[in-house]
Amino acid sequence: xxxxxxxxxxxxxxxxxxxxxxxxxxxxxxxxxxxxxxxxxxxxxxxxxxxxxxxxxxxxxxxxxxxxxxxxxxxxxxxxxxxxxxxxxxxxxxxxxxxxxxxxxxxxxxxxxxxxx
Amino acid sequence: xxxxxxxxxxxxxxxxxxxxxxxxxxxxxxxxxxxxxxxxxxxxxxxxxxxxxxxxxxxxxxxxxxxxxxxxxxxxxxxxxxxxxxxxxxxxxxxxxxxxxxxxxxxxxxxxxxx
Numbered sequence: 001x002x003x004x005x006x007x008x009x010x011x012x013x014x015x016x017x018x019x020x021x022x023x024x025x026x027x028x029x030x031x032x033x034x035x036x037x038x039x040x041x042x043x044x045x046x047x048x049x050x051x052x053x054x055x056x057x058x059x060x061x062x063x064x065x066x067x068x069x070x071x072x073x074x075x076x077x078x079x080x081x082x083x084x085x086x087x088x089x090x091x092x093x094x095x096x097x098x099x100x101x102x103x104x105x106x107x108x109x110x111x112x113x114x115x116x117x
Numbered sequence: 118x119x120x121x122x123x124x125x126x127x128x129x130x131x132x133x134x135x136x137x138x139x140x141x142x143x144x145x146x147x148x149x150x151x152x153x154x155x156x157x158x159x160x161x162x163x164x165x166x167x168x169x170x171x172x173x174x175x176x177x178x179x180x181x182x183x184x185x186x187x188x189x190x191x192x193x194x195x196x197x198x199x200x201x202x203x204x205x206x207x208x209x210x211x212x213x214x215x216x217x218x219x220x221x222x223x224x225x226x227x228x229x230x231x232x
Contacts, residue, residue: 004160033220043207043222056219091160105151106220108160 004109018080023092033093119144123223138193140208149211
């Protein structure tokens with residue numbers, strides 16, 4: 001049963017600290033997404049990658065957030081420095097694009113619950 | 118820009134009763150539509166999707182949804198709700214932009230099931 005995995009599942013940190021969240025997409029998937037979920041804003045797309053290249057990170061605060069895919073099996077989302085307003089659940093999702101103009105479904109990981117105090 | 122509206126924030130139904138969750142979308146081109154379910158502390162699980170073809174789509178757990186272009190709607194239905202269906206349900210529209218498929222989510226509908 002292929003699944004997206006995320007680590008850590010929970011993270012509590014102090015304001016100003018660096019936070020790194022990791023995601024392992026489903027093997028063979030070529031597109032990875034990062035979302036943030038809060039009560040106030042709901043689900044927001046932060047960034048996404050195709051074949052490890054960033055396609056869109058317009059939803060991400062550039063001054064403190066960064067997203068990378070060091071290899072096809074790992075995506076990372078970093079916050080430095082973290083702030084209390086970053087407290088949220090961060091989801092990773094992956095999907096397989098089979099060709100240009102084709103749509104596809106996204107499969108979500110269990111999320112990382114981040115609390116910044 | 119695309120948008121999704123789920124007008125019902127909370128819905129309570131009795132176990133065994135039928136269910137319909139509403140979803141309206143705004144998008145200029147052919148929409149790709151999805152319903153996801155999120156149980157507490159869990160990620161989002163895909164229930165069903167509409168890409169093209171038959172406007173009535175079947176999903177997992179006995180759910181179905183009907184795409185109505187004239188009403189810009191994609192309502193989720195289940196004929197008989199089970200207590201385990203209590204969760205939050207999200208409708209989403211997928212758009213193909215720059216080769217990507219970005220999902221725009223509604224604000225969700227929290228379903229409570231009374232025994």
